[in-house]
Amino acid sequence: MTHQRYRGRFAPSPSGALHFGSLVAAVGSWLVARHAGGEWLVRIEDIDPPREVPGSAAAILSTLDAFGLSPDRPPVYQSLRGDLYEAAFDRLRHDGHVFPCWCSRSDLADHGGIHRDGRCVAPPDPARPAAWRLRSPDLTIRWHDDLQGPQEENLREVAGDFVIRRVEGFWAYQLACVIDDGEQGVTHVVRGADLLDSTARQIYLQRLLGLPLPGYLHLPLVLDDEGRKLSKSTAALPVDPADPLPALRHALGRLGVEAPAGATGPASLLRGALNGFEPAALRRSSLTPSPTL
Ligand code: GLU
Secondary structure, X not given: OOOOOOEEEEOOOOOOOOXXXXXXXXXXXXXXXXXXXXXXXXXXXXXXXXXXXXXXXHHHHHHHHHOOOOOOOOOEEHHHOHHHHHHHHHHHHHXXXXXXXXXXXXXXXXXXXXXXXXXXXXXXXXXXXXXXXXXXXXXXXXXXXXXXXXXXXXXXXXXXXXXXXXXXXXXXXXXXXXXXXXXXXXXXXXXXXXXXXHHHHHHHHHHHHOOOOXXXXXXXXXXOOOOOEOOHHHOOOEOOOOOHHHHHHHHHHHOOOOOXXXXXXXXXXXXXXXXXXXXXXXXXXXXXXXXXX
């Protein structure tokens, strides 16, 4: 068997400037990739036009650069990869795994918001566009997370039949992410623990599409003082590309990684943090309250 070189990635959505929570995910995935002597890629997940903030993809990339986090290859933009998603969708449809669905959120409210067993609540209405869902079998997916340990999730119970093409025609995150991780040869996915519960759906899609299974490592989340996830929508502060050292030190601290004293710039700080770095020693659980940056 040939030994495949480690390839990791950071996959931000351009829904605003890079905020501190995303910086932690970027630094974590970069450290694990570099520790493995591997490559680190950046993928812009711009498949949700209503949530996209114009200019934020470019701003995220230049901020990463200012933080010493430059990808080894040109960034990939999901908005330009619709043909790949369409081909995978056609295949899933041909194999009978997907079905059109007209159910709204309120239609599913009585079912805990979960669509199960391919059974729609709303009647078909060919006059209106449909969303496309992937049928979730009663199947328990088990996998090992390199930081969070053994995981399992029953697809039917937890996720149900999930959307892979939205009613507006946009591709859903689950499908695009799986296709790209496969097509880009990503061997390890390191990201925030908010996506831990997407992993079973992604592994199921990989199985259906015959894609290799990457390793997974889910990093602790950065929570605000009320214990909520910091995200652009809860007005998390963007990090300042003009003054990267304080936020970078803080991000390393959040990950439980010792930051060397005396670093003069982000590149030397990151290099120093790699010395003696061990992925298994990353902090596992999310911390709250968050100290001021
Ligand atoms: N685009 C997703 C986000 O910004 C991350 C996807 C991933 O890392 O799998 O939350």
